[in-house]
Amino acid sequence: MNLAHSTKHNREVAAKTRRPLLPMHVLWAVAMIAPFLLLTVIGMIAPVILLVAQSVSGPHGFTLDYIQSLANPTYRLAAWNSIVLSFASASVSLVTGGVVAFIAFGSGAQSRLGALVTSFSAVAANFAGVPLAFAFISTLGMFGLLTRVLRTAGIDIYAMGFSLYSISGLTLVYTYFLTPLMIILITPAIRAISQDWLAAAKSLGANPAQRLQLVVLPILAPSLISAFILLFGSAFSGYATAYALTSGNIVLLTTEIGNVLTGDVASAPQTGAALSVGMIVVMAVLVWISRWFGQRTRRWK
Amino acid sequence: MTMAFESINYTYPGSGTGVHDLSMTVGPGELVALIGASGSGKTTALKLLAGFTRPQAGLIRIGDRDVTEVTAEERRLGVVFQNYALFPHLCAWENVAFPLRVRGVPHPIRRAQAIQMLERVGMGARVGSMPHMLSGGQQQRVALARALVFDPKGLLLDEPLSALDAALRVEMRDEILRVQRQSGIATLLVTHDQEEALSVADRVAVMxxxxxxxxxxxxxxxxxxxxxxxxxxVGQSNLWPGIVEREGLVGTSVGPIACVTGTRTRGDAVIVFVRPEWIEPLARSPRAEVAGEIAGETLSDRFLGPVRRIDLAVGTGMVRLETHLRTPVSAVRIPPERVRLLPPLE
Amino acid sequence: MIGKSLRIVFLAALFIYFALPLIMTVIFSLSRGQAGFGPDAYVALLSRGDLLAPLWMSAQLALATVACILLVMVPAVIAVHLFAPRLRMLLELAAILPFVIPGIALVAGLSVLISGPGWLIGSPFFLTLPYFFLALPYAYRAIDIAISNLDLAQLRLAAASLGAGVGRTILWVVMPNLWPALVNAALMTFTVVLGEFTVANILLFQTFPVSINLVGKSEPAEAAALTIVSFLLTWIALLIVLLVGRNSRKTFDPVQSGASS
Incomplete structure (x- = not known):
């Protein structure tokens, strides 16, 4: 007790009496950090400030018209579609990725399977955008290979209501890169579940279902929530895949912004700015919540 | 209840380590300590008893019942883990109430029982604390309460004190012993600390x-x-390899030693064993004709508080003794009746 | 906990889901319509002049972005760890920003800036600015973790006591220990830039992914071939990252285990 106390005390004293940086070091620090901060201000902060400014400036000065115009039916539909797509693909990926990670990295898993899953996840999580869209068009597009094979077998999936170019089709495509992302995100948390916790639960009389319900899931919960939010955010802010698949014809928040920017629709640039600001606010809230949950688990360790 | 191993065999896949032909009984209310170097199989034995590992041969009994095929969750044994393994998302009383919860005890009753148990281990003031807010010793107490609250048939302690610092270790050792005596439960303690084992156990098994x-x-x-x-x-010792020269005399690197040779005959290889405190310092010079009276040069002389530990260089060997005397020591007598002969190392 | 057969069925179904689009795309890229199979699409790609220029441009952009990461971000991360641990929060924040600001919103913001000087905005190297930030989270994470594992404060004192100044400490002590992370960060950046579509498409620059999209509209088989090619490129880059990561973990094992305990 005494010993622990005195080392803590020493550390506090050391922190307080830490030598101030030499002027030379300050010079080094400024020279090394300033360019980065300057670039961040120009490349990230300034564009956001300009967006905010643009979204509230009309021809006659300050106006909230553009912000209010976000309530019109098109943008409401876009927001709804974006949320449904993000929620659906994040949910599916959460379950599939979570189960894969559990099988590959949970108790008694073979390390070879783990290595395989790790490598594959790293690649597949980066296989998004245009190439992914084309891979799915080649497979399940209107004239995709699988579509044609199924059609010759008497199953016309497009006649049955499926379309790759719809929200459900996009969900299928988004799941392709969100599942590996989920595996990457949740693996550390699953690995951190100590074997001793499971053994303890066993010796205390918990059956497998109780171990899952009372130990594993509650311990994983913050990580799962945090991962879900990140998956949702990835889907929510995605543009390339949706654009390449539908040429911007599907109504999502990101494609709407894209259409405004490329002049494909006759909207004022301020509307695009307002949409962008709205998205940034949503993403900021999501990231904040996710980090809050992330910190909870870190405290446990 | 008793806990018993009967001719248990378990070998880890792909290696020769495990436990071999292990038979042992822990009687009702008895505390048996299992000690040995790391890799000696002591933790494996605990895992086999707890039901985390299934033996390849042999029987495990709890009471009169053969539980070899019974899963860990149905064996009803309290286990305290090296790092306590408290559930990080549950507070102290919820951790203790966990075994009651999985057995369907209603909330108010299990809460009351958990708090009562926490009071018994001196944690009545911290029932609502989360594990990460508790010190090592406090987590230890919670883990002990959790292992005892569901009235288990036996208690298994896996290196329970190794994560604590020295002062706290002695305190918790006594606490564990007190709680164990109070509940009168058969207990298996796995440890690598011989002092811990000697001070608390009714019996010690060396693996x-x-x-x-x-x-x-x-x-x-x-x-x-x-x-x-x-x-x-176990403890400090002098171990000198030697050869029996005749009945009652063994030649060693520190000279001829008088002792009881029993059935051993001339030419037998032995190891001569004497505890340092059994050796008597001599105030006079040793008599050359008396085997076991030896003079030497002081190699080191350390003051340890209650005793002095002195290493003497004798011949090609070394004699270690412990004494209360404060005067210089350069000659010793090794009492023949205290000397024991052990089999030579293979 | 999960039944073994159920586990196998689940993994098999997932494997089909992940393998099928790739297999189908390969077959698609090799099909000659009614006339069987052949590598026609790949041959056609090689003879196309309009793809080489975009590929070259994307590669140049990737190199420029890697240079920016190495020259601007890496010194900042090192300096923060060496001199100003409290500023680390600021860098962390900067590394999250690209996630908070979706690519499409970043373009929107940049297109407000587009009233800037023509020599800057007209050049494709303008893209280096947004690309720097798109790659930042990955590159920052790689470098930050590696430096955290070094216990820089200790190293700096040791180097100083042996007579090394700040410059030499960074050059001789920090950098050699950091090179696997640098390779990692560079390759991640390369992969991100080579696959980036959103910003380039909106700002009307003909990068490689933008061209793939254009080809895809007219020549489906060639687009499939390009998809396979770009998948292989990503795969090779990440394979190198994984290999470098694995080797460096072996080399730095004592350091890492010391830092984690």
Whole structure:
């Protein structure tokens, strides 16, 4: 007790009496950090400030018209579609990725399977955008290979209501890169579940279902929530895949912004700015919540 | 309830380590300590008893019942883990109430029982604390309460004190002993700390390479170890390899030693074993004609508080003794009646 | 906990889901319509002049972005760890920003800036600015973790006591220990830039992914071939990252285990 106390005390004293940086070091620090901060201000902060400014400036000065115009039916539909797509693909990926990670990295898993899953996840999580869209068009597009094979077998999936170019089709495509992302995100948390916790639960009389319900899931919960939010955010802010698949014809928040920017629709640039600001606010809230949950688990360790 | 191993065999896949032909009983209310170097199989034995690992051969009994095929969750044994393994998302009383919860005890009752148990281990003031807010010693107490609250048939302690610092270790050792005596529960303690084992256990079993080398009361183990391994593992000792020269005399690197040779005959290889405190310092010069009276040069002379530990260089060997005397020591007498002969190392 | 057969069925179904689009795309890229199979699409790609220029441009952009990461971000991370641990929060924040600001919103913001000087905005190297930030989270994470594992404060004192100044400490002590992370960060950046579509498409620059999209509209088989090619490129880059990561973990094992305990 005494010993622990005195080392803590020493550390506090050391922190307080830490030598101030030499002027030379300050010079080094400024020279090394300033360019980065300057670039961040120009490349990230300034564009956001300009967006905010643009979204509230009309021809006659300050106006909230553009912000209010976000309530019109098109943008409401876009927001709804974006949320449904993000929620659906994040949910599916959460379950599939979570189960894969559990099988590959949970108790008694073979390390070879783990290595395989790790490598594959790293690649597949980066296989998004245009190439992914084309891979799915080649497979399940209107004239995709699988579509044609199924059609010759008497199953016309497009006649049955499926379309790759719809929200459900996009969900299928988004799941392709969100599942590996989920595996990457949740693996550390699953690995951190100590074997001793499971053994303890066993010796205390918990059956497998109780171990899952009372130990594993509650311990994983913050990580799962945090991962879900990140998956949702990835889907929510995605543009390339949706654009390449539908040429911007599907109504999502990101494609709407894209259409405004490329002049494909006759909207004022301020509307695009307002949409962008709205998205940034949503993403900021999501990231904040996710980090809050992330910190909870870190405290446990 | 008793806990018993009967001819248990378990080998880890792909290696020769495990436990071999392990038989041992922990009687009702008895505390048996299992000690040995790391890899000696002591933790494996605990896992087999707890039901985390299934033996490849042999029986495990709890009470009169053969539980070899019974899963860990149905064995009803309290286990305290090396790092306590408290559930990080549950507070102290919820951790303690966990075994009651999985058995369907209603909330108010299990809460009351958990808090009562926490009070018994001196944690009544911290029932609502989360594990990460508790010190090592406090987590230990919660883990102990959790292992005892569901009235288990036995208590298994896996290196329970190794994560604590020295001062706290002694305090918790006494606490565990107090709680164990109070509940009168058969207890198996796995540890690598011989002092811990000797001070709390009714009986100590020394394991080596998956086998129990010796099992007995601390006193028996200390005074009459069966071989040099046990002697070296439990306490300090002088171990001199030697050859029986004639009845009652063994030649060693520190000279001829008088002792009881028993059935051994001339030419037999032995190890001569004497505890340092059994050796008597001599105030006079040794008599050359008396075997076991030896003079030497002081190699080191350390003051340890209650005793002085002196190493003397004698011949090509070394004699270690412990004494209360404060005067210089350069000659010793090794009392023949205290000397024990152990089998030579293979 | 999960039944073994159920586990196998689940993994098999997932494997089909992940393998099928790739297999189908390969077959698609090799099909000659009614006339069987052949590598026609790949041959056609090689003879196309309009793809080489975009590929070259994307590669140049990737190199420029890697240079920016190495020259601007890496010194900042090192300096923060060496001199100003409290500023680390600021860098962390900067590394999250690209996630908070979706690519499409970043373009929107940049297109407000587009009233800037023509020599800057007209050049494709303008893209280096947004690309720097798109790659930042990955590159920052790689470098930050590696430096955290070094216990820089200790190293700096040791180097100083042996007579090394700040410059030499960074050059001789920090950098050699950091090179696997630098390779990692560079390759991640390369992969991100080579696959980036959103910003380039909106700002009307003909990068490689933008061209793939254009080809895809007229020549489906060639687009499939390009998809396979770009998948292989990503795969090779990440394979190198994984290999470098694995080797460096072996080399730095004592350091890492010391830092984690």
């Amino acid at each position: 080596r390479e998956g086998r129990i080398v010796q099992i007995g009361t601390p006193r028996v183990l200390y005074d009459t170890p069966v071989d040099a391994y046990v002697a070296g593992f």
